[in-house]
Ligand SMILES: [Fe+2]
């Protein structure tokens with residue numbers, strides 16, 4: 235029996251060699267991705283995960299894990315297996331180096347104006 | 357380095373990289389050299405994954421086990437505010453464990469497997485938590501100086517290459533600033549208090565100094581293995597460098613309170629600007645890490661007791677339709 239400096243542990247009468255059967259798969263449940271909004275008007279941001287048996291418990295754990303310091307007004311949880319993601323190997327699909335026409339910087343108005351002014355001595 | 361024609365079969369670095377696709381390895385190393393982070397589903401060398409799982413998992417276990425010596429003092433902390441503060445700190449530490457287990461999980465080891473390895477003694481955790489917190493002052497020294505050591509380590513690792521670990525550490529470091537301030541405040545209260553309080557904190561400091569000097573581990577062996585881990589930004593600072601940083605930041609603060617440290621050789625060499633100290637007893641360190649410390653058996657027995665007693669609750673709540681997938685980030 236463990237004699238601890240902590241009276242609560244001594245009172246629990248714990249055997250020193252208390253072997254237990256190993257935790258089985260899903261003992262810790264599945265995971266939920268947590269999104270949290272710091273203040274009204276902000277985007278919800280992904281902050282991490284919690285392990286939970288269902289969405290209600292996930293919200294409770296998410297509040298404890300990510301919202302215990304008064305920097306949140308709202309939390310969302312989404313079961314990890316319901317999230318569809320793109321692949322880092324496909325990052326090249328986001329390449330827009332040839333799509334200057336989508337960018338404000340792709341339009342050189344001042345150049346045109348200056349060229350016109352110069353040509354017409356305005 | 358991997359493109360070279362001659363490969364020495366006795367070179368340990370080659371066996372670390374054995375079987376890795378040289379082109380993928382090069383892309384991976386270039387990404388790290390550019391300062392980009394590695395994300396969970398990226399290709400990574402087997403050794404990178406293995407070392408990170410080991411490191412993050414041990415870190416998580418340290419947070420969980422570290423909550424035990426401090427948790428002991430919640431009911432006996434002097435005054436209601438300190439009870440609340442210590443409860444908040446202990447909850448933070450358990451929260452740190454959860455964040456770290458999640459980061460390790462993204463590398464493919466389930467939380468169940470990590471907990472099993474902890475409670476069977478297969479995985480290690482920080483050696484300091486195998487020592488008892490005899491008095492309230494011990495709990496104060498832990499909160500100040502052990503957390504200070506942890507912060508040095510965590511701030512360094514937060515600049516590492518694995519995205520999920522860095523993100524977890526950023527959150528953790530924010531909370532650690534409260535732990536450090538709380539611990540310092542408690543130590544200062546005792547050190548500026550009555551004669552009995554001063555004696556109490558001085559005695560705790562003497563007890564904790566050897567484990568504190570052990571905290572960052574023995575000097576690193578200079579090996580190609582360590583070099584590769586540094587290149588991959590898995591290991592961010594040498595154990596000795598972190599110990600020096602700790603001594604530089606905290607010894608003056610300890611002396612400033614008129615407290616003494618149990619090492620007559622401890623001083624900063626004005627020429628080398630390095631701290632000199634009595635070499636810590638690494639045999640004791642090995643003995644304790646391998647199970648021979650005063651609290652190893654108790655810590656693991658308490659964890660097993662908690663897992664076993666909470667099991668029926670977890671099972672009762674379990675959702676039959678659930679299916680595990682690796683968390684995203
Ligand atoms: Fe922590």
Ligand SMILES: [Fe+2]
Nearest residue numbers: 449503532535
């Ligand atoms: Fe802490």
